[in-house]
Amino acid sequence: MNRDFVLYAVTALLVFLGWRLSRARQRRYPPGPPPALFTGNLKDIPRGGHEWEAYTALGKKYGDVVHFNVFGSHVVVLNSYEATRDLLDARGSIYSSRPRLVMLKEVKRWDWNLVIMSYDKRYQTYRRIVQQEFQPSVVTRSHHSLMALEIANFLGRLLTSQQDLPKHVRRLAGAIIMRITYGHKVVSADDPFVSLAEAVRETNEKTPGNAVVDLLPFLKHLPAWFPGGGFQRQAAYVRELSRKMRSVPFEAVKAQMASGKAESSMATRLIESEDIPSDMDRDQLAMDCTGVVYSAGADTTVATLLNFVHAMTLYPEVQARAQQEIDAVIGRDRLPTFDDRKRLPYLSNVVKEAFRWKPSVMLCVPHTTISDDEYRGMYIPKGASVIANIWAMLHDENVYKSPYEFDPDRFTPSSDHPEGEPDPAKIAFGYGRRICPGRYFADDSVFLAVTSMLQLFRISLPEGVKKKDVKVTWSSGLVSLPSAYPYTLTPRFEGVRELIATSSEVA
Helix, strand or coil, rough: CCHHHHHHHHHHHHHHHHHHHHHHHHCCCCCCCCCECCCCCCCCCCCCHHHHHHHHHHHHCCCCEEEECCCEEEEEEEECHHHHHHHCCCCHHHHCCCCCHHHHHHHHCCCHHHHHCCCHHHHHHHHHHHHHCCCHHHHHHHHHHHHHHHHHHHHHHHHHHHHHHHHHHHHHHHHHHHHHHHHCCCCCCHHHHHHHHHHHHHHHHCCCCHHHHHHHHHHHHCCCCCCCCCCCHHHHHHHHHHHHHHHHHHHHHHHHHHHCCCCCCHHHHHHHHCCCCCCCCCHHHHHHHHHHHHHHCHHHHHHHHHHHHHHHHHHHHHHHHHHHHHHHHCCCCCCCCCCHHHHCHHHHHHHHHHHHHHHCEEEEEECCCCCCCCCCCCEECCCCCCEEHHHHHHCCCCCCCCCHHHHEEEEEEEECCCCCCCHHHHCCCCHHHHHHCHHHHCCCCCHHHHHHHHHEEEEECCCCCCHHHHCCEEECCCCCECCCCEEEEECCCCCCHHHHHHCCCCC
16 A cells, blocks of 8 residues: 555656646746756755856856746846846836745845835835935935035045045945934944944845745744754844834934924924825834835945945046046035036046946846746746846946946947947846836935045055955845955045035034
């Protein structure tokens, strides 16, 4: 009896596997690594860090649309702008939701975060609220003056201690976001609210959707004491950090409002808003929306500015040309303003190249399909995770000439490219209904910080350090940050301190 049962079970399993294989052959999935019989492409999914490079290499082997199948869960990686635009932009009604993301949503309980929410009514409400705060007219009217003040403060600190650049950049980004979101003025490097956000950032070292538990969801039930269940202890720590990161500054704003001492901010506007759906908890919505701006808004700016300084140490000829333009247009009697941008075409291209050369986000947070789809004759099933490889697109040799070089001239119209090479903003800030609502804010803040630094400082490698000897790596995770690199900042002219003092609170 037992032997017969085993025989029937094995036969049934073989029939099932044969049926699945036959069905897969009938449906032409995008090309990809050949799957193993039982585990599919489990071993082929990159998980050791720098996944964008592994996906790019696989794209060169299999094409710009690459498919993986792990125990029936499908992953599709898009390595070209054409494919990404065709699917995530043009077919947004199918591709705008998010996968299950077991680790982030169910284990760490980050389902409150707009970035990883499924595309539903709550997402649409949260996005509308955040987008209202960061649309171009609001950024210009409400945020430009604050950004200029905090950048001047940043320049003053940089002048005092040039070798603390990473710390100063983090404080700058945190100070701008905290002031806008909560009306909170950051007055020290160890500000408790900024420290909370930094602690949360340090826990997100993996690319979203790439943990083993995302591929094998049943593992989320493993107890912390069981072998392989250690991620549960870290998840409990992250859950508590996440709660504090949202609730502590939000409750501080409510207390300030009660005492009549609150500065106008995104939080105060949401607390007083009459535009909150009646079926949603006002405080929860306000706490979540401010929390996502607070936690995610600073990191991309930090990465972009650190990458920019690194680039200037390697490309002094770019720096010299940008500074020549700044001197001619702005001079040395005042700090740059946002209105100067239209008169600084080369500098504007430097900012574009800073976003392209080393993007702060290498891989988009995965999208997911809500129905079956077909693209170029290839079948993409409902529920597939779809990942746009931003790094591959911004370093596509068919689109960008010498893509690994920092060359702002690539955006200048030429006979080969009458409109210049593509603006990286079309690629770096996401797609379709998931495009970053803070993209105008990020672009403006980077522009003013970059222009101000180039006006006041000469950025170079330390004496004796050669370009070929500089080795920098980038972290994995949602935002990729550079490792430490050598640099020197030197004031360009007499009177830098006095110039900063005209606009700064700290100089």
